[in-house]
Amino acid sequence: MKKMLIFILIASVSLLMMVEECESIEKEIKPVLRICILDNKDRVTLALKGAYRVYTVTQDKLLTGGYILHTQVNPSDQGIMFGARGLKFTRIRLKVAEGAFIHIDGRAFRGEVDIIRKDNMKIMAINRVTLEEYLYGVLYNEVSHRWPIEAIKAQAIAARTFALYQARQNKLQDYDMTNDIYSQVYSGAASERWSTTRAVKLTASKILTYQGDIFPAYYHATCAGRTEDASNLWAVDLAPLKGVECQFCKESPHYKWTKNIPPAGLEKKLNDSGYKVGKIKSISVLAKNKSGRVDKIEIKDEADISSILTAKDFRQLIGPNDMRSTTFTPSVNNGSLIMDGVGWGHGVGMCQWGAKGMAEHGKKYDEILKYYYPGTEISTIDKKSK
Numbered sequence: 001m002k003k004m005l006i007f008i009l010i011a012s013v014s015l016l017m018m019v020e021e022c023e024s025i026e027k028e029i030k031p032v033l034r035i036c037i038l039d040n041k042d043r044v045t046l047a048l049k050g051a052y053r054v055y056t057v058t059q060d061k062l063l064t065g066g067y068i069l070h071t072q073v074n075p076s077d078q079g080i081m082f083g084a085r086g087l088k089f090t091r092i093r094l095k096v097a098e099g100a101f102i103h104i105d106g107r108a109f110r111g112e113v114d115i116i117r118k119d120n121m122k123i124m125a126i127n128r129v130t131l132e133e134y135l136y137g138v139l140y141n142e143v144s145h146r147w148p149i150e151a152i153k154a155q156a157i158a159a160r161t162f163a164l165y166q167a168r169q170n171k172l173q174d175y176d177m178t179n180d181i182y183s184q185v186y187s188g189a190a191s192e193r194w195s196t197t198r199a200v201k202l203t204a205s206k207i208l209t210y211q212g213d214i215f216p217a218y219y220h221a222t223c224a225g226r227t228e229d230a231s232n233l234w235a236v237d238l239a240p241l242k243g244v245e246c247q248f249c250k251e252s253p254h255y256k257w258t259k260n261i262p263p264a265g266l267e268k269k270l271n272d273s274g275y276k277v278g279k280i281k282s283i284s285v286l287a288k289n290k291s292g293r294v295d296k297i298e299i300k301d302e303a304d305i306s307s308i309l310t311a312k313d314f315r316q317l318i319g320p321n322d323m324r325s326t327t328f329t330p331s332v333n334n335g336s337l338i339m340d341g342v343g344w345g346h347g348v349g350m351c352q353w354g355a356k357g358m359a360e361h362g363k364k365y366d367e368i369l370k371y372y373y374p375g376t377e378i379s380t381i382d383k384k385s386k
């Protein structure tokens with residue numbers, strides 16, 4: 001009897017330990033990200049298919065629920081108008097059954113969604129989604145789902161690492177990331193594809209670390225010869241982000257570009273940003289950095305008044321999708337401003353078209369990542385990562 005009791009005691013303790021261990025592993029490998037999916041809207045439309053529940057965010061108190069819902073959410077003085085029902089809360093949380101989607105303004109999202117009525121009486125929505133489900137909705141926007149699987153796997157690990165780093169940086173903010181190019185482009189369930197989801201699953205929980213810790217694993221479309229040293233752009237001075245030669249992105253459709261810029265539009269943008277520029281006479285490159293990208297330019301107007309800008313600011317001013325990189329040669333021809341450039345993106349970290357080129361040459365995802373982020377290791381998510 002005594003032996004039996006001891007056995008039961010030992011068994012229960014080990015079971016408890018196992019449960020605790022499982023719970024902690026569960027928490028570690030399934031971090032939840034908070035993605036701002038829309039902001040400053042006057043109203044949003046919701047479609048919830050299947051069982052749904054609406055809770056308060058702060059107390060997790062059930063407010064309402066049901067089965068199938070199509071409704072509008074509007075801001076109100078008291079809080080939120082949920083269809084015809086006034087809720088005296090400025091933050092609510094929508095939950096649906098496992099595997100179901102929450103449709104907001106026609107877009108489908110996995111996980112939960114917080115609707116927030118802001119002080120300016122506008123609506124913000126934050127998607128709470130596991131890291132892996134988030135990646136399902138990111139990869140298709142970042143690389144082609146038709147690319148070799150090793151390149152997509154490399155992208156999955158870079159995006160996972162970048163997301164975790166952002167989440168750690170923004171812990172105290174309302175959300176970890178936006179859903180646009182300023183974080184990683186995320187459009188929910190509509191952008192999931194078989195091969196990109198497969199790449200996420202094949203690399204589940206794998207991340208990149210440098211000296212045992214995650215780091216901002218930046219990436220970009222096409223470097224056109226050499227990746228950029230992050231310290232030329234931001235206050236990031238890290239060995240894996242110092243830049244490497246890249247001979248693998250030559251097939252990229254973004255390797256070369258030309259942009260014709262209307263002078264009047266640029267003159268207005270410059271003056272709106274505090275520069276004093278008349279009719280532009282010339283644009284010249286003042287300095288380049290080690291990767292061949294332009295560092296500073298000088299713009300002279302017809303009165304010979306000179307304005308000096310960093311190439312980074314100049315690119316932002318024109319628009320990062322029109323002015324695809326800072327590797328360019330400017331010229332003024334019969335009053336037209338012409339930028340002849342190469343590459344697309346800031347140039348830091350992994351070159352996506354280069355990763356594709358490497359995969360086509362038989363390189364595996366870990367070789368691709370270690371090439372573009374020298375000195376890093378492939379690790380698995382643990383407590384340190386979040």
Ligand SMILES: [Zn+2]
Binds near residue numbers: 354
């Ligand atoms: Zn490249």
